[in-house]
Amino acid sequence: MAAKSTISEVKHHVGQEVRIGCWLNNKRSSGKIQFLQLRDGSGYIQAVVVKSEVSEDVWNDAKSLTQESSLYVTGIVREDERSQSGFELSVTGVEIIQVTTDYPITPKEHGVDFLMDHRHLWLRSTRQRAVLIIRAQIIRSVQQFFDERGFKLVDPPILTPSSCEGTTELFHTKYFEEDAFLTQSGQLYMEAAAMALGKVYSFGPTFRAEKSKTRRHLIEFWMIEPEMAFTDLFESLEVQEQFVSYVVQSVVANCRRELETLERDISKLEKIQAPFPRITYDEAIEYLNANGFEVPWGEDFGAPHETAIAERYEQPVFITHYPTGIKAFYMKPDPNRPEVVLCADMIAPEGYGEIIGGSQRIDDPELMEQRFKEHELSDEAYQWYMDLRKYGTVPHSGFGLGLERTVAWICGLDHVRETIPFPRLLYRLYP
Template identity: 65%
Template sequence: MAEWTTVRQLADHVGQDVRLRGWLYNKRSSGKIHFLQVRDGTGLVQCVVVKSNVSDETFAASDALTQESSLVVEGTVRQDARAPGGYEIDVRHIEPVQLAHEYPIALKEHGIDFLLDHRHLWIRVPRQRAILRIRAEIECAIQAFLDNNGFTRVDAPILTPASCEDTTELFETRYFDDTAYLTQSGQLYMEAAAMALGKVYCFGPCFRAEKSKTRRHLIEFWMVEPEMAFVEHEENLRVQEALVEHVVQSVIDRCAPELELLGRDIARLERVRAPFARMSYDDAIRWLRDHGFDIAWGDDFGSPHETALAEQFDTPVFIERYPTKLKAFYMQPDPDRPEVVLCADMLAPEGYGEIIGGSQRIHDYELLKARFEEHRLPEETYGWYLDLRRYGSVPHSGFGLGLERTIAWICGLDHVREAILFPRMLYRMAP
């Protein structure tokens, strides 16, 4: 009996008889030979059906196959440098599982709205499979780095009673006789967890009701949010750059075929090594003004500003110490310049913008209470957060890494909508 295998494992079975389960991606015929491109979720392989080498029933079955029909192929693995992936299967028998109806996504160009309407089928093409495979590797690499560096994963709630950053709109929902909101960040909860466990992180979906249509924004996205007790600003940045270096190099090591399929310039990713460049907000404003941008100290950066700043570097770059008024209430002021906070945004190169935002958090009770009053935050809602400064407060820091933006950068995608299975955007919530 031939051994079951996958496309990814074919190199281990050269010269052997195997059985492979999958779907027909494409087919071409040349007289008495059918060339079947079969995908199985791990890759794509060409299966060659020669009329003189198979039964009439098998040849007829291969002739009847339609795009995306499911099937079982049995045959001998052969190495062939000309074949996709370097291997082919000389078919001996084919067992159709289901002959697919006329497939809506033909192997031709389609508009993006059509493809998103058929996202449940679009993910079957090799490019989308490669992106999702890289996404999985990025998630594994993030968790491996944190788990191996003393962090404990703690899952934050998705339903919350209030905002984490009061400037962002929230999705509101009924919670029995009360009101709840979909989380925009697990950070505040991670600060509580850090006081119990030292170094923690959460990894899950976040929701932001921003009416943005840029290529960098999703309404529902995933974020990893580490938080560290007894860690100040400088160490926080070192953890961030070490994490990003680890993730990028892991993808290069484990997903080279997928990067090649996407046409990604791997040489650019190989240069992503810590330490990363740093630039103060002050220097960034001066640089932008010197290069023709109409921007003043105290203004926030938009996409054109971030792109221009990052284009100077081969690696991501930290922009640090933003004006206090631009950032969230919980960020620690610089003790030498209270008009700026000990924070940093990590900008990815090649125009992908901010992939990490982080800061040292306020640990002084009186200062945080003053921030509550300044931002008009109700103590009945946020009192538990203030409690963290009452009982054993310590300097602590953390950050949030946006998963889809990171995937888009590493894969070289034009839009974050391809970086998630089913994107939720301003005008799209289907399928």
């Protein structure tokens, strides 16, 4: 009896007969031989049907298969250096589950809107599969990095009573008789967790009701948000650069075939090794104004500015010490220069923009109370957050990495819509 196998596991069955549940990705025929390109989610393999070696029923069943038809195929595993997988299947049997008709995504070119409307099917393509495998590897390496370094995974709530950063770009809902919002960040809750566990991280969905249609923005996206007690900004920067280096190199080591499918320049990723260059906001302003931009001190950077700065480096670059007025209320001012805060954005190379934002947090209760008043934050909604400063306050720092922007950069994608299985974009909630 044929052993049940997946395509990725056929390497353990060379010379043996196996049975694989799969779909037909493509096929071609050459007279009395049919070449079936099969996929099962774990990989791809070519199955060869030779008319003289199978029954008439098996030959005709193979002939009737159409794109994305589902079947069980039985065959002998052969080594084949010419194939991408290194193996080939000599077919002995075919059991059809369903013959598909009029599969909408054909090998011809399709527009983006069409593909997005059929995202549930587009995921089956070679390119989209490669992106999702790399995404899964990134997630695995994120958890490995923090777990191996003593961080504890903590899950913040998705429904919150207030904004994390004092913005209004939130999705509002009713929580019985109260107002509630979908979270835009788990950071404030992670600060509370850090006061209990020392080093923590969250990994979950966040939501921004920002009416933006740029290639870098999603409405629903995933964030990795570590928070560390007894840690200053510069210690946090070291963690960030080690973290990003670890993630990138794990993808290079484990997903080379997928990166090649995406035609990614792997040599650029191999160069991503800590430490990363650092410049101050002041130095960034000086560079931009000397190179064709007019950016007054005190303004935030947009995508063109970040790209221009990143082009100077092959590594991600930190921009530190932004003006206090353009950053979140919880960021600690530089004691030597209170008009700037102890913060940093990490800008990815190749025009992918900010992938990490982080800072040292205010730990002085009086200063935090002052910030509450300046930003007109509700004492009632934020009382619990003030308690963190009243009861055992300590220096602490944290950061947030956007998963989808990171996937886009590592994969070399033009738009974040391909970085998540079912993207939520402005005016797109289907499928």
